[in-house]
Amino acid sequence: MQGSETKEKKPGRAGKMFRSAMDAALVPLLAIFTALVIGGIIIWMAGGNPIQAYAGLFQGAFGSAKALSETAVWATPYILAGLAVALAFRGGLFNIGAEGQLALGAVAAAWVGYALPGLLGITIPAIIHIPLAIGMGILFGAIWAAIPGALKAYTGAHEVINTIMMNYIALNTVSFLLNGPMKDKDPNNVIARTPEIALTARLPVIFPDLRVNWGFILALFCAWLVWYLLWKTTLGFEIRTVGANPDAAKYAGINVKWLITLTMALSGALAGLAGAIEVVGLNYRHELGFSLGYGFDAIAIALLGKTHPAGVVLAAILFGGMRNGATRMQFLTQIPVDVISVIQALILLFVAADEIIRYIYRIKQKEERLVLTRGWGG
Amino acid sequence: MAKRYGFIAIIIVILIGSVVLVGYQEVPAIVIIASMIATTIAVATPLTLGALSGVFCERSGVVNIGIEGMMLAGAFFGWLASIYMNSIFGFSATPSILAGVLAALLAGGLFALLHAALSITFKVDQIIGGTVINILAIGVTGFLNRQLFFEKGSIFGGQVPHAPGVLPRLHVPITELFQTWCGANTGTCFTVGESLNKIVDQKPIAISAILLVFISSYVLFNTRWGLRTRSVGEHPRAADTVGINVYFMRYANVIIGGLFAGLAGAYLTLESVPSFEPLMTNGRGFIALAAMIFGNWTPVGAWAAALLFGAAQALQINLQFFRELIPPNLAFLQQSYIVGLTPYILTMIIMTGVVGKTTPPAADGQPYEK
Numbered sequence: 001m002q003g004s005e006t007k008e009k010k011p012g013r014a015g016k017m018f019r020s021a022m023d024a025a026l027v028p029l030l031a032i033f034t035a036l037v038i039g040g041i042i043i044w045m046a047g048g049n050p051i052q053a054y055a056g057l058f059q060g061a062f063g064s065a066k067a068l069s070e071t072a073v074w075a076t077p078y079i080l081a082g083l084a085v086a087l088a089f090r091g092g093l094f095n096i097g098a099e100g101q102l103a104l105g106a107v108a109a110a111w112v113g114y115a116l117p118g119l120l121g122i123t124i125p126a127i128i129h130i131p132l133a134i135g136m137g138i139l140f141g142a143i144w145a146a147i148p149g150a151l152k153a154y155t156g157a158h159e160v161i162n163t164i165m166m167n168y169i170a171l172n173t174v175s176f177l178l179n180g181p182m183k184d185k186d187p188n189n190v191i192a193r194t195p196e197i198a199l200t201a202r203l204p205v206i207f208p209d210l211r212v213n214w215g216f217i218l219a220l221f222c223a224w225l226v227w228y229l230l231w232k233t234t235l236g237f238e239i240r241t242v243g244a245n246p247d248a249a250k251y252a253g254i255n256v257k258w259l260i261t262l263t264m265a266l267s268g269a270l271a272g273l274a275g276a277i278e279v280v281g282l283n284y285r286h287e288l289g290f291s292l293g294y295g296f297d298a299i300a301i302a303l304l305g306k307t308h309p310a311g312v313v314l315a316a317i318l319f320g321g322m323r324n325g326a327t328r329m330q331f332l333t334q335i336p337v338d339v340i341s342v343i344q345a346l347i348l349l350f351v352a353a354d355e356i357i358r359y360i361y362r363i364k365q366k367e368e369r370l371v372l373t374r375g376w377g378g
Numbered sequence: 379m380a381k382r383y384g385f386i387a388i389i390i391v392i393l394i395g396s397v398v399l400v401g402y403q404e405v406p407a408i409v410i411i412a413s414m415i416a417t418t419i420a421v422a423t424p425l426t427l428g429a430l431s432g433v434f435c436e437r438s439g440v441v442n443i444g445i446e447g448m449m450l451a452g453a454f455f456g457w458l459a460s461i462y463m464n465s466i467f468g469f470s471a472t473p474s475i476l477a478g479v480l481a482a483l484l485a486g487g488l489f490a491l492l493h494a495a496l497s498i499t500f501k502v503d504q505i506i507g508g509t510v511i512n513i514l515a516i517g518v519t520g521f522l523n524r525q526l527f528f529e530k531g532s533i534f535g536g537q538v539p540h541a542p543g544v545l546p547r548l549h550v551p552i553t554e555l556f557q558t559w560c561g562a563n564t565g566t567c568f569t570v571g572e573s574l575n576k577i578v579d580q581k582p583i584a585i586s587a588i589l590l591v592f593i594s595s596y597v598l599f600n601t602r603w604g605l606r607t608r609s610v611g612e613h614p615r616a617a618d619t620v621g622i623n624v625y626f627m628r629y630a631n632v633i634i635g636g637l638f639a640g641l642a643g644a645y646l647t648l649e650s651v652p653s654f655e656p657l658m659t660n661g662r663g664f665i666a667l668a669a670m671i672f673g674n675w676t677p678v679g680a681w682a683a684a685l686l687f688g689a690a691q692a693l694q695i696n697l698q699f700f701r702e703l704i705p706p707n708l709a710f711l712q713q714s715y716i717v718g719l720t721p722y723i724l725t726m727i728i729m730t731g732v733v734g735k736t737t738p739p740a741a742d743g744q745p746y747e748k
Contacts, residue, residue: 046525094505157729160443160505161671164664165722172722176715296513303506336524341517349510353500 024311028304030357031350032318039343048333060328061321067328069210073282075320077102079219080274081294082301082312083226084145084267089307090230091263092243093152097163098271099295100170101144103286105137105272107174109279110286111182112136113197129200134276141272142265144170149264153257159264167295178288192288203281215281220313222270227309229266239263271298300348319344379679381734382672386686389724390418393689393717401700412573414692419577421695422681422688423584423649424449424659427642428666429673429680430587430594431635435490436675437598438631439611440497441504441743444511445639446663448489452643454519456482457541457654458526460647464542465534471542479545479583479644486640487633489515494632498625501745512663520656541652548585550578583645590638594677607631611739614746624746639663668725674736690720 040050061071081098088095095101112133117124124132148162178192185195205213230236241249242259250256274294279286301319305311322344326337350357357363394414398407428445435442460478463469469477489511496507527534556571557563598604609617610627618624642662647654665687672686673679694717697704727733 042521096509151726151730155730157726157731161668161729162726164443165668165726168661168664168722169719172715172718293516296509296516299506299509300513334529336521336529338517338521338524342514342521343517345510345514345517348513349496352506352510353496353502355500 021310024306024308026363027354027357028306028311028315028351030361030363031304031354032347034350034357034360035343035346038346039339042342043333043335043339046335046339048335053329053333053335056329056332057322057325059325061325063328065207066210067324069207069212070324071317071321072212072216073320074324075316076213076216076219076281077274077278077294078297078301078316078320079313080222080270080277081298082305082316083223083309084270084274085298085302086305086307086309086312087226087230087239087270088263088267089302090243091239091260091267092246093149093260093263093267094160095145095163095264095267095271096160096295096299097145097148097167097170097268098274098298099293100163100167101141101268101271102275102278102294103174104144104170104275105141106275106279106286107177107182107194108140108272109133109137109276110194110197113201113280114195114285115182117198117200124198124200126200126202129198130203130280133197133201133280134273137272137276137279138269139272141275142269145268145271146261146265149261149268152264153260174286175288178286184285194285194287196285197279201280202284203277211282213277213281215277218273218277222273223309223313226270230309235262297344300344300351304347304351379674379676379734382674382679382728383682385733386682389720390686390689393693393720397693397696397700400697400704404700404703406569408569408573410696412576414689414696416576416580417692417695418685418688419580419588420584420650420688421691422684423587424642424645424662425666425669425684425687426587426591426681427583427638427645428663429669429684430590430677431486431638431642432667432670433594433598433635433673433675433677433680434607434631434638435493435635436670436742437611437739438607438628439614439739439741439744439746440494440628440632441508442493442632442635443505443508443664443667444489444493444515445508445635445642445666446659446661447508447512447515448486448493448636448639449643449646449663449666450515450519450657450659451489452482452486452640453646453658454523454643454654455485456640456644457647457652458522460542461534461539465539474542475545475648478542478648479641482644482648483637483640486636486638486643488636490633490636490639491629493636494629497632497745498628501747504743504745516657519654523654523656541647544652545582545649547579547581550575552578581649583641583649586641587645588681591677591681598677608739610746611741614741614744618746618748628746642666665721665725668721671736671738672725672728674734675738686724687721690717693717 036054040054043050043053060067062068081102084098084101085095113129116132117129144166145163148157148159148166151157151162152159175192178194182194183189184191184193203213203215205211206217230240238249238254238259241252241254242256242263246256249259297319301312301315304315304318305313322340326340329335330337394411397414398410401410428449431445431448432442456478459481460474463474463477464471493507493511496502496510497504552575553571556568560567560571562568598607606617606622606627610622610624614624617627643659646658666684669683669687670680672683673681697717728736
């Protein structure tokens with residue numbers, strides 16, 4: 001993150017980190033605030049009481065152990081998919097395909113979960129079965145993203161178009177699989193979904209009676225891992241260099257083509273992991289349509305979190321909390337949960353167009369703009 | 379482009395040919411071909427209009443991946459306006475639908491204005507700006523749809539009222555002409571007339587889309603406006619030096635693009651089916667974007683690509699009639715899902731540059747700083 005050091009005094013290391021974190025967080029916080037104000041006006045116009053609605057929203061998101069658990073459940077895929085988009089951004093790539101990578105990861109994990117034991121004719125112990133299911137999800141997500149990555153690196157085909165195309169290929173494929181070869185054969189089943197995964201493939205919950213599972217901890221660990229990768233390893237330095245200036249990276253002797261492919265694969269791996277955890281930790285099967293919308297939400301979360309892992313975690317918890325608390329809000333004020341989508345879009349709008357926020361609150365531009373994409377040509 | 383048009387023509391012939399191959403024993407080949415072409419033109423309409431939307435935006439130097447969102451906004455607000463006019467203000471069906479089309483244009487234009495402000499004035503990364511448009515359109519249409527139609531105490535009393543219907547099919551009396559010409563109501567001669575009629579009889583927005591392709595092509599390449607549009611998209615600094623207002627040209631073209639996308643939305647709810655569902659654009663805006671790239675940022679090229687994608691969809695639709703007839707050696711066609719992947723895979727192939735080089739406008743995606 002771009003630290004802002006003042007010339008006059010030199011604060012200590014901790015103080016400096018705090019200050020730079022505050023500087024980075026200022027615009028997103030004001031963006032959230034502004035979006036909530038406009039959202040409040042919309043709620044008021046729809047005949048609801050904004051104070052009551054937001055109180056309900058907060059209560060539903062963070063007001064009890066159960067609420068916190070459900071928020072964490074919502075936040076888990078958001079953290080991982082947000083990290084996927086953020087990591088790609090750091091490498092100068094725009095991954096719009098998190099949705100497809102996530103869906104494919106989920107299907108792959110579900111297949112390992114329900115079909116593999118029968119196929120091998122043995123009961124796989126949990127200690128192998130769970131990692132195997134998760135690993136398969138990661139692998140499929142990675143492959144799915146590596147294809148547009150390699151096409152970008154070796155033919156110059158723009159990754160935005162190709163990740164969108166791969167999204168539709170993935171969603172069509174998943175729909176075909178869940179309606180055909182992988183459909184739950186239970187005679188009572190009419191939905192496009194896979195059978196339930198074996199008990200040995202299920203990720204345990206952290207606390208009894210709450211749905212939050214070890215996937216949440218795994219997601220937080222991944223956030224740390226992405227941070228460590230990006231700022232503490234040579235590979236991460238190379239990824240960021242390619243993201244900042246691919247020409248300079250080339251002259252510095254970095255294998256840019258390989259690195260672009262690898263960055264997309266890592267990004268897809270995170271999205272695939274998000275899908276796998278939804279299956280092994282929460283739903284215990286994959287159902288058509290459950291993943292819809294994660295791709296766009298992930299972009300919003302990555303941008304709100306300023307493409308920094310810590311920011312992504314906070315943004316994901318915020319978005320997860322809003323989705324979770326919305327039900328309570330609707331119960332109290334009869335405002336449909338869909339208003340949350342409007343508020344989240346407004347947050348993204350103000351984060352993207354931070355000049356509006358800077359203008360409203362008279363904040364000077366301090367940091368350098370992060371270059372995210374470069375039109376179709378680059 | 380010649381290479382690419384040839385490529386497109388071959389694929390369309392293969393797509394239509396495979397349906398003929400499957401069904402010619404039951405239905406005369408000419409009837410199948412006519413039905414395929416008619417369906418292709420109809421389902422290509424939103425793709426064509428969406429691609430034209432992209433052409434105008436990007437020729438002026440603004441990347442537009444928000445076509446999907448503008449289309450969705452057009453579809454919802456057009457539909458909403460037609461219902462309002464019909465059931466609240468008591469207008470009859472046709473004026474209500476026409477008012478709906480106007481509202482769709484307006485909605486597309488307003489979302490485009492936001493995109494223009496984000497990309498031109500605030501210099502937001504244009505791909506992110508387009509993503510904002512998409513997310514905002516999903517949020518706003520989803521919320522209003524629920525709030526207005528499914529909540530108790532709302533204006534429509536918690537139930538979706540009857541939509542005033544869809545735009546009528548225009549009829550050109552070719553069949554009648556052939557009837558007198560052939561002097562019979564049966565036979566090959568009459569069937570030819572009937573088949574031609576099937577292709578020609580399209581609905582108003584489908585016909586306008588085709589006209590707009592050629593009008594757009596003329597405007598872009600033969601008028602002063604077009605020259606200025608292309609100049610701000612290729613080299614805005616040079617354009618500025620000779621006195622062209624870069625910001626104005628970009629704003630105007632992005633908004634024109636929004637009108638096209640809005641009309642594409644109107645096709646979905648006011649010409650195709652008289653109903654709205656959340657997320658009903660279902661990726662058409664993104665396929666339109668692909669058609670624009672496929673057509674190398676030209677209106678006619680984009681139309682050809684839209685027809686190709688339309689033919690793939692028409693194949694899926696028409697094959698359903700012949701499901702039982704599909705011979706074992708063409709069994710893969712039974713999985714209409716595989717045919718459905720054609721547009722996406724073809725786009726990815728095109729993007730690699732195998733079938734001719736794609737060249738976007740030189741300043742596409744770059745904000746202009748005076």
